Amino acid sequence: xxxILVVDDEEDVVRLLEFRLAxxxxxxxSCADGxxxxxxxxQEKPDLVILDIMMPLMDGMEVLRQIRSRRATSxxxxxxxxxxxxSMAVDEARQLWVSDYIMKPFDPEKLVVKAKKALKIPIxx
Amino acid sequence: xxxxxxxxxxxxxxxRLLSGNPELPDLVSTIAKAATAFGNADASWLAVxxxxxxxxEHVASHKLSPESTSELCQNFRDWLPTSVSEAAxxxxxxxxxxxxxxxxxxARESLSAAVVVPITxxxxxxxxxxxxxxxxxxxxxxxxxxxxxxxxxxxxAIANAHLLGEAWRRAAALHAIFNITQMIxxxxxxxxxxxxxxxxxxxxxxxxxxxxxxxxxxxxELAVHASRxxxxxxxRRIRLKGDQGAVGWVAKHGKPxxxxxxxxxxxxxxxxxxxxxxxxxxxxxxTVQGRTIGVLSISSIEPKRFTEEDESLLTTLAGEAAIAIExxxxxxxxxxxxxEQKVLYRLAQQLASTVDVPSALEFIVNHLSRSFRAxxxxxxxxxEESAMLQIGATYSASDEYIKLANxxxxxxxxxxxxxxxxxxxxxxxxxxxxAVSNIFKDRRFTxxxxxxxxxxxxxxxxxxxxxxxxxxxxxxxHFRDARRLQPAExxxxxxxxxxxxxxxxxxxxxxxxxxxxxxxxxxxxxxxLKTEFVSLVSHDLRTPLTAIQGYVKLILAxxxxxxxxxxxxxxxxxxxxxxxxxxxxxxVLDISRIEAGKMDLVLESLDLADVINRELEPLKTQAEEKExxxxxGIEEGxxxxxxxxxxxxxxxxxxxxxxxxxxxxxSTVKITANPVGSNVLVKVIDCGIGISPEERGKVFxxxxxxxxxxxxxxxxxxxxxxxxxxxxxxxxxxxxxxxxKGQGSTFSFSIAAVQDAGS
Numbered sequence: 001x002x003x004i005l006v007v008d009d010e011e012d013v014v015r016l017l018e019f020r021l022a023x024x025x026x027x028x029x030s031c032a033d034g035x036x037x038x039x040x041x042x043q044e045k046p047d048l049v050i051l052d053i054m055m056p057l058m059d060g061m062e063v064l065r066q067i068r069s070r071r072a073t074s075x076x077x078x079x080x081x082x083x084x085x086x087s088m089a090v091d092e093a094r095q096l097w098v099s100d101y102i103m104k105p106f107d108p109e110k111l112v113v114k115a116k117k118a119l120k121i122p123i124x125x
Numbered sequence: 126x127x128x129x130x131x132x133x134x135x136x137x138x139x140x141r142l143l144s145g146n147p148e149l150p151d152l153v154s155t156i157a158k159a160a161t162a163f164g165n166a167d168a169s170w171l172a173v174x175x176x177x178x179x180x181x182e183h184v185a186s187h188k189l190s191p192e193s194t195s196e197l198c199q200n201f202r203d204w205l206p207t208s209v210s211e212a213a214x215x216x217x218x219x220x221x222x223x224x225x226x227x228x229x230x231x232a233r234e235s236l237s238a239a240v241v242v243p244i245t246x247x248x249x250x251x252x253x254x255x256x257x258x259x260x261x262x263x264x265x266x267x268x269x270x271x272x273x274x275x276x277x278x279x280x281x282a283i284a285n286a287h288l289l290g291e292a293w294r295r296a297a298a299l300h301a302i303f304n305i306t307q308m309i310x311x312x313x314x315x316x317x318x319x320x321x322x323x324x325x326x327x328x329x330x331x332x333x334x335x336x337x338x339x340x341x342x343x344x345x346e347l348a349v350h351a352s353r354x355x356x357x358x359x360x361r362r363i364r365l366k367g368d369q370g371a372v373g374w375v376a377k378h379g380k381p382x383x384x385x386x387x388x389x390x391x392x393x394x395x396x397x398x399x400x401x402x403x404x405x406x407x408x409x410x411x412t413v414q415g416r417t418i419g420v421l422s423i424s425s426i427e428p429k430r431f432t433e434e435d436e437s438l439l440t441t442l443a444g445e446a447a448i449a450i451e452x453x454x455x456x457x458x459x460x461x462x463x464x465e466q467k468v469l470y471r472l473a474q475q476l477a478s479t480v481d482v483p484s485a486l487e488f489i490v491n492h493l494s495r496s497f498r499a500x501x502x503x504x505x506x507x508x509e510e511s512a513m514l515q516i517g518a519t520y521s522a523s524d525e526y527i528k529l530a531n532x533x534x535x536x537x538x539x540x541x542x543x544x545x546x547x548x549x550x551x552x553x554x555x556x557x558x559x560a561v562s563n564i565f566k567d568r569r570f571t572x573x574x575x576x577x578x579x580x581x582x583x584x585x586x587x588x589x590x591x592x593x594x595x596x597x598x599x600x601x602x603h604f605r606d607a608r609r610l611q612p613a614e615x616x617x618x619x620x621x622x623x624x625x626x627x628x629x630x631x632x633x634x635x636x637x638x639x640x641x642x643x644x645x646x647x648x649x650x651x652x653x654l655k656t657e658f659v660s661l662v663s664h665d666l667r668t669p670l671t672a673i674q675g676y677v678k679l680i681l682a683x684x685x686x687x688x689x690x691x692x693x694x695x696x697x698x699x700x701x702x703x704x705x706x707x708x709x710x711x712x713v714l715d716i717s718r719i720e721a722g723k724m725d726l727v728l729e730s731l732d733l734a735d736v737i738n739r740e741l742e743p744l745k746t747q748a749e750e751k752e753x754x755x756x757x758g759i760e761e762g763x764x765x766x767x768x769x770x771x772x773x774x775x776x777x778x779x780x781x782x783x784x785x786x787x788x789x790x791x792s793t794v795k796i797t798a799n800p801v802g803s804n805v806l807v808k809v810i811d812c813g814i815g816i817s818p819e820e821r822g823k824v825f826x827x828x829x830x831x832x833x834x835x836x837x838x839x840x841x842x843x844x845x846x847x848x849x850x851x852x853x854x855x856x857x858x859x860x861x862x863x864x865x866k867g868q869g870s871t872f873s874f875s876i877a878a879v880q881d882a883g884s
Contacts, residue, residue, distance in 0.1 A: 012672035016679065023684055054664050083667040105671040105707055107678050 002119050005046035006030040007037040007063065008081065009055045013104075017050060020108040021115065034058025038066055041073045048099075048118055050111075052081045064096050077118040081106070149173065149286040154185035156279050160256055161187045163275050164268045167236060168257040170197050173283055174250070181253070189257075193230045197255070200226045205253065206241055213243040213250055215273065217265070231257075238265055242272055246280040251287075254279065318449035319351035322421070326442050327353060330407070330435060332423040337411070337446060338365070338372055339419035343609065347372055347420065350450075370394070372408055372420045379417045381409040381440055383431045387424070405429035409440045411447040421446055465617045468496045472621055476628030485632040486518035489625040490600065494520035496621075497614070499602035500582050503530065504590075505549060506598040512538050514549060517598060526580055543572055549599045552587035556596060558618055559587040563607040577603075584608040588618050590626035597630060655721045663714050670710070674703045712844035715775075716827065719851045726769040726855060730879045733766050733798050733805060734759050740778045741796075744785060751790045755781070760799035764878040772852045773876065777807070779845040780872045784811035786841070787870075804858065804875040812869040821862055825850040849874070 006017045009032045018028045029044055031037050034057050041049060049067065053060035060080060067073045077099040094101075099118035102111055116123050153171050160169040168188040172181030179202055186194040197204070204226035206216035218224075218239045221231035231237060236257040244252035254276055258265055323335040334354035338347040347365040368377040371392045375382050385405045387393045393406075406424035410417045421443040475488050486504050494502035501521040505514040513536040516527055529535055537544040544550060548570055552559040561567045562584050564577040577583065582603035590598040600622060610618070677700045679685065681693070688696065718724045737757055748755050766773070777796075784794040792812040798805055816824060823829045827847045853860040853874045864870035 010668055010672070013668075013675065016672065016675040020679060020684065083664045083671075104667045105674040105703070108675050109678065109682055 001025060001027050002047040002121070003027045003029065003044060004115065005037065005040055005044065005049045007032075007034070007049065007055070007060070008052035009033060010052070013052070013081075016108060017111070020112060024112055024116075026115075034060070034063040037063050038070075041067055041076065042070070045072070046076060048115060049076055049078045050081060050115070051078055054083055061092065061096075064098065068096055079111075079114055079118055149183055149283070150185070152282060152286045153183045154187075156254070156275075156282070157185040157187040160254055160272065160275060164240070164256040164258075164272050166256045166268070167259040168234060170194060170255045170257075171252065171279075172198065172201065173244075173252040173287075174201070189230075189234060193234055196226060196230060209241050209243045209253060210250070213245050213248075215240060215242045215269070215276075217269065219265070235259055240265070240269055240272060242276040244276050244280045244283060246284040251280060251283050316351055318453060319446060320353065322442055322446045322449065323351060323353040323423075326421070326423050326439060329438065329442075330423055330425075330429070330431070332407075332425040332429065333427075334403075334425070335421070335423040336360075336372075337419060337421050337450075338376075339411070339450070340376060340417070347376055350419065371406060372422055375408040375410050375420045375422075376417055379410045379412065381407070381436045383407045383436055385428065385430055402426050405431060407431045407436060407439055409436065409443040411443050411450065413447050413451045418447065418450065461613060465613070465620075468492070468617065469620060469624060472624050473628070476625070476632070482629070482632045482636050483518070485629055489629065490518045490520045493600060493618075493621055493625070494602055497586075497602055497618070498604075500605045501526070501580070502600065502602045503527075504598060504600050505530065505536075507538075507553065507596055514538065514544065514553075514599065523580060526576070529576065546570070546572065548573075548585060548587040549601055552589040552599050553596045556589055556591055558589070558610075558615060558622070560610045560615070561585050562609040581605060586610060586618065588622035590622055590629060592623075592626040592630040597626060597633075600625065652721045655717055656723050659714055659717045659721065659723070662710070666710050667707075670703065670707055674700070674707065677703060712848060715848050716844055716851075719848070719855075724772075724851075724855065726772060728767050728769060728856075730765045731768050731770055731773060733763065733807070736768075736770060736774050737777055737796060737798075740774045740781065744778070744782055747782070748785050748794070751785065751788070753785055753788055753790070754793045755785075756793055756795045758795065758797045760797070763798050763800050763805055766805050766876045767879050768856055768876055772856075776849045776852050776874065777809075779849045780809040780874075783841075783845060784809050784813065784870075784872075787811065787813035789813065800878060801875065803878055803880065805878050806873060806875050808871055808873045810869065810871045815866045815868045816862060816864040816870055817866050821864060824862060825860070 004021055004026045006014055006021070006028060007030070008014050008017070011032070014030045014032070018030060021028045029040060029046065031040055033055055037049070037051070040046070051060045051063060055063075060082075064078055064080070067076060067078065078097075080098050080101040081104060082101055083104045100114045102114055113123055153173055157169045157171040160166070160171065168186070170186045170189055171184070173183040174181035181198055181201060184194060184198045186197075189197075202210075204224050206218070208214040208216045218227065218241065219237075221227040221237060221239060227239065234257070237260040238258045240256050242254045242256070243250055244254055254272070256268075256272060319337045323337065326335050327333065334352070336352040336355065337350045339350045340346075341348050345366060347369075349360050352360055365373050368374070371382055371384060371387070371390065374392045382392075383405075384390045384393060384407070387403050387406045393403075403424045404426060405428055406422055408420050408422040411419040411421055421439065423439065472489070472492055475492070476485055486506075490502050490504040493499075499520070501519065501523070503519045503522050503526070504517045506517040507513070508515055513533070514530075515536060516530050519527060534542045535544040535547070538550050538553060539545045540550070548559040548561055551569075561570060561573075564570060564573055564583060564585065577585075580603065582605060584604045584607050586602050586604075588600045588602075589596045590600060677696055680688070681696050681700060715724070734757070737759075741755060741757070744755070781794065781796065788794055788811045794812075795808075795810040797808045797810070800806075825846050827844060829843055829847070850860050853876070856876055858875040858877065860872065860874040862870055862872050
């Protein structure tokens with residue numbers, strides 16, 4: 001079963017994602033900040049990271065940069081969760097190779113579609 | 126032989142004496158002394174005289190009492206034998222008792238005979254030598270011949286001494302002139318120079334008083350410029366027009382005038398009868414380059430006999446005085462020019478370093494009021510819009526004056542108002558200085574007399590402040606006395622006014638720029654706050670919404686178990702309203718971001734079909750609900766476009782969702798795209814209610830919503846089209862609408878095509 005790491009400082013959002021993704025049968029691990037996310041990514045080697053941008057301690061963009069800069073994690077697909085609608089942020093994220101991004105607030109169903117797409121799992125199964 | 130020897134030696138002595146060039150008084154007494162010895166006489170008396178005069182000029186006696194000497198002198202014409210006075214023949218008087226005067230002297234001095242010898246030079250009688258003998262004397266006739274010899278020598282000696290005296294006087298005059306010339310070279314003031322000249326004149330001629338009057342070029346009056354020995358009261362009373370009085374005659378004719386008996390001359394009539402007494406006067410014109418500029422006069426209380434030589438000497442002094450006056454005038458001119466330059470320099474320098482308008486106004490009015498010694502001054506600024514003068518700054522002006530100046534009818538430039546008839550208004554209208562030398566005599570500004578009396582001014586001058594062509598204000602200077610502007614002052618005021626005007630305009634411009642800068646900074650600050658607000662709102666509003674929306678959708682999708690139809694319906698309502706709230710937040714944030722200039726575009730080459738299909742995906746449900754068919758028609762060969770994918774999607778989404786919203790059920794919404802020049806034209810065509818012509822211009826305005834029931838019953842923020850317009854324009858394109866009421870609408874926008882055909 002693919003393992004998905006969810007990173008968001010909002011507990012409600014993390015719970016929502018955990019619930020919905022578990023429903024799809026994914027193994028979900030989560031944390032609330034950037035440094036923890038990097039540790040988990042190293043230890044657990046998730047198949048997908050769903051990463052919020054606006055977080056205390058370390059923002060999502062920095063976490064993404066570090067994931068990409070480490071050999072062990074550099075190829076893990078990442079979906080960015082963002083409250084920002086700035087095209088600049090989106091563009092920067094794209095240059096750091098994100099699989100997709102989804103704007104908050106989001107429809108959980110759409111997120112599932114995007115996650116499956118990133119994990120190359122056929123949709124409508 | 127003895128006698129002869131004695132005579133010769135005496136003659137030699139006399140010649141030696143006479144050739145020693147003594148001064149006349151010394152000579153006379155020497156001769157008198159010698160004559161006594163020469164005639165072996167008991168006394169002698171010598172007078173130097175002019176045949177026209179009643180009294181001798183110089184008298185000397187030897188062995189005569191002062192009383193007798195004086196008596197002989199006083200009654201000269203009474204005792205002088207006619208043979209002497211008329212024929213210049215010597216007279217031998219053996220009986221002195223025959224003449225009353227000589228008889229008295231003979232008795233007093235114990236004398237009995239006398240010889241009166243005329244002294245001549247060039248056949249003119251120049252003196253009389255009288256030698257007296259006592260009763261004991263013998264051989265008087267023997268002594269006559271040697272006395273004649275002596276007298277013959279005395280004539281030329283006296284003439285020489287006379288000439289010498291003249292030479293001395295001339296030398297003294299030259300010395301005086303030299304002194305004057307020397308001093309004038311270093312003189313700081315004309316008055317001082319003239320005083321020296323007059324003192325020298327009084328000293329040389331032994332006169333008591335002198336005046337230098339100059340012709341006033343404006344009034345033609347002979348104003349006393351300098352005087353010596355007059356009381357102020359007298360001076361004030363002798364006011365002369367250019368042709369009045371003796372002085373006026375000299376000024377008018379440019380010729381010297383000697384009045385040895387002044388009171389008897391009709392030309393002297395202007396001199397006040399009861400003023401200080403004048404017996405003799407001499408006046409000469411002051412001439413500069415052939416032009417009479419004034420008169421130098423000297424006068425004395427004692428009668429004087431001024432001669433032609435005196436006249437030419439005074440004329441020489443007058444020449445010096447004229448030069449002094451002219452030099453001083455030139456010097457004053459240079460000094461004034463320097464002072465003017467100083468005024469202007471100070472003005473320019475101070476104004477160059479003054480930034481704010483109030484300080485500039487204050488300085489201009491203070492500096493120019495002081496420089497021109499005004500009683501008070503004001504600077505009024507012209508308000509362009511209202512065409513009114515408003516007090517900008519004042520110098521020593523009374524509160525009443527300021528209050529009056531601030532009355533609206535005084536501020537106005539309209540000629541129908543009192544203000545419009547003021548000198549200030551004239552100065553502004555005519556764009557030149559308006560000078561009133563005496564407000565109480567001026568017929569143009571009679572309305573100002575009352576205020577002038579109250580404020581204590583007599584004259585005023587209004588200088589328009591014109592930086593280039595348009596007056597920006599007017600400077601008014603008020604003077605206590607009636608003051609007539611000199612041409613140089615006029616010029617100075619003009620230049621100062623211009624300098625001030627330019628500086629003032631610059632200060633005003635600076636102030637405006639400063640204000641603009643402050644505004645700009647404030648706007649920047651607002652913009653910054655706005656941006657902060659935007660990012661705060663975008664995070665803090667979205668976060669709770671994310672949870673609400675996420676869980677609602679989760680439940681609605683049935684992941685938490687079966688829902689009853691009512692639960693389903695109500696949750697759908699929550700969901701719909703959450704969507705609306707999210708849409709509203711997104712639109713407001715977009716508008717804020719655009720207005721704050723924080724909307725960044727990431728331009729890339731895009732396939733329009735991809736973007737359109739991506740955006741249509743979420744709208745399908747909406748369209749299906751109303752059974753609206755969405756038709757996409759992209760013309761073959763339509764190039765890729767250069768745009769921000771997210772924002773181009775937003776434009777299309779806004780237009781298409783609007784089209785769906787306002788189209789009736791079972792209709793068609795068409796989306797077309799085709800190349801037009803270097804752009805691609807995208808059209809969204811609906812069959813909706815259409816837009817009236819008057820509404821067409823407004824639909825792109827913020828928060829504008831159509832004024833009809835369909836629009837009102839449909840939810841919307843009123844921001845969609847305005848965001849679409851901003852986004853299209855940010856891409857360098859245009860957006861517009863074509864519509865007829867009831868005929869549907871066509872929204873079109875252009876977007877730049879990717880120029881490289883290969884990509």
